[in-house]
Amino acid sequence: MFESLSDKLDGAFKKLAGQATINEINIGIAMRDIKRALLGADVNYKVVKKLVEDVRQKSLGEGVIKSVSPAQMIVKIVSDELTELMGGEQKPLALSSSRLPAVVMVAGLQGSGKTTFAAKLAKRLKKSGRNPLLVAADVYRPAAVDQLKTLGAEVSVPVFSIEEKDAMKVAMQGLEAAKAGAHDVLIVDTAGRLQIDDAMMAEAEALKNALKPDELLFVVDSMMGQEAVNTAKAFNDRLDFDGVVLTKLDGDSRGGAALSIRHVVEKPIKFMSVGEKVDDLDQFYPDRMAQRILGMGDIVSFVEKAQESLDMEATLQMQKKLMKNEFDLNDFFDQLQQLKKMGSMQSLIEMVPGLNKMVPKQDLENLDFKPIEAIISSMTKEEKSRPEIINGSRRQRIALGSGTRVQDVNMLLKQFGEMKKMMRSVSKLSGNGRKITSQNLALDKFLKR
Template sequence: MFDALTQKFNSVFKSLSGKGKITEANVKEAMREVRKALLEADVNYKVAKQFCKDVQEAAMGQEVVKSLHPGQVMVKIVNDELTKLMGPVDTQVYFVSPGPTIIMLAGLQGCGKTTTAAKLAKYLISKGKKPMMIADDLQRPAAIDQLVTLGEQIDVEVYTEDTKDAVRVAKNGIKRCKQGGYDVAILDTAGRLHIDEEMMGEVSDVAKAVTPHQIYLVCDAMIGQDAVTSAKEFNDRLELDGVILTKLDGDARGGAALSVKAVTGKPIKFIGVGEKLDKIEEFHPDRMASRILGMGDVVTLVEKAQEQYDEEEAKKMQTKMQKGTFGFDDFLKQMKAMKKMGGMSSMLKLLPGVGQQLGNMDIDDGEIGKMEGIIHSMTEEERRDPETISASRRRRIARGCGRTPNEVASLVKTFKRSRDMMKVVSSGGMGGLKGLMSGRMDMASMMQGGKKIKQRSKRKKTIRRRGKIKKRR
């Protein structure tokens, strides 16, 4: 997400790094590039123009501390202005007592409303709430079946009716919600491929009939300016309480995230960052600004880690690292936790500076499955103590998992190196985040080890084939 914009911002900051001080001339020059980058990212023209004006005003008169370069000062200024542009923070879902709290989702067809309803329900369950979903999208074929299927996956009741009367379904769904003692009713409404009077009339009638406590517009971030336009029109008719941006993981431009708050005045509540039902995040403007500028997002990383790691288990892991008894079984636990957190690539991008270092580095999370196969082919003793894995054992392990002895050897070698590094980090020898970053990068190399071996073996085979051809000639 925001890859193109991040690269543009970084090139602007680099151009300023060689300057002796911030002047009106070099700020104007930088802002021309920033405005161009924002427009290429599909940010609304008026928003881009005002943003550059605000940055320019904030930059002029800024004294550059001796320890800082103009580029570093501009990073701080742009970060602050981006945070203002997308803020303030408003991720709270306001609940009523007595319940149920009625949350209505509106939006165009294909924006991800139905999946977002299930994601929101799963999120609310994690907050101790008991939600129910109401299938009120009576226009799109299979929309009801999709919501029922998603409800089964997260064990949430879905209210359905065999009718085309959306108002009736909404009213009866709320009654069922009250009877069942549910805390929250999530109403999935119908959309169209484009805004029309029929769709607007239906969602307006539903809203009047059930008077939802909160109305969230679900927007597809990948449609850029169209997302902002639809948000404005929906807000004029429904008086929105917030926006949920979906498919943000697939949009390298990110213009909708920067424009929608400024144009509608409504806060972005949540963002969808993947297809799985747990891939919904609270929207924090300051964290998003840091990501856009390539500064990482350590707070989100820590929060994700806390969700996956039990405190007691973490202490046990640290003790093993300190003693140097960290084995392959422990490594597998960490790899599985990383998969749940979004995979190695997404985790590394949350670390300051690491996202930029990655560049086009291809970290294939599918390598985890291959590593699991190799590790499961080991005996309990071998998993506990890799030092016991001799050449004959490597051949046996390779046969058991369908890999090559070289792949097994590479995994064992890199694991030993990582284990030694972890021992140093856990003892405080490398110092905090720097050590953590080194460790993550080393784990990334473990995941790429198999690919490198394959590439080398392919090159060797090619050379051998060429040699045979020459001999025949």
């Protein structure tokens, strides 16, 4: 995510390394590089101009701490400005508790990911204790209704649809069905077009007036860059939506939409979609995103995702085994299954401070757990419990049974041994009371590089 922008900003900060003080000359050089990096990321020109000027003024102002190096100070100021640019603080959904069902209306261009987002949101709300109903009001796009039904079945949320080409009838009957079925949230998936047109906007306006949604969310493909911002402005001028959802953020190496859209439309970014799976939806936190853009990771989100996805009781049992040196390949296999629940490895690596710089992106893209799982599955019960007994002939049998090479088996066993040592060391540190207390750790690690 935003790899190109992160690398260029990192280069700008490194030029300040070793400088004794902040002055007009070195801050001018840094601002020039930052400006080029942001414009190259397709960030709105007015946004870039304001951010660069704000950073320049704060860097040369009276409040600058003299004991902090220029690189450290600029990183902190840029982090604060990026956070403010993207909204300052996270804005949750504002769903009415007195009016049931609360209504969420989803709008956007065709291909932006509206239907998939609707299902992801439904799953998220259901997980939080809500009882949502999805409404298939995209009556024009071929297979749109079937797509929502398929996704609804995947997230175990019912979908209301009728054989009708009138979106208003579908939506209003869906509202009545939600009331009758005691659903407390109604999520209405509306029609999009390949481009903005009056007919689409008029229908969306009519639906908004009839449904009076608690939240009207505009879904946009972040990879569209500046065009995503222009589209958001056009929709907001007509619909006055409540919040933005950025999709396909995991494939966006530049970040222009995320950094521009809040400033241009003055509406908060509420969610970001970082993959195609129904679990790949996160709330948008401006401060955390700023830290990720600056290569400082996002430990808080990592811990939250772990707590949400992992079996904490099983994880505690694993920690006890590590402390007793009883962690074996059965446990390793179980941990792989849990790790896969947390999302793509690329998104997880980006959350750990500094780790995204250590692991090349191409290695993450080519990462495949299937050979590892096949190798472990081809072992006997004893071999999984006592990998040290796996000799040459056993390795050949395991490789043959898993469809891999002996070298692959050797590599897995070697990496397992190294990982076991590392995890035991980490576990000891944790047991001694050393733990992550805040996102400031990410900033500290970044500044000490």
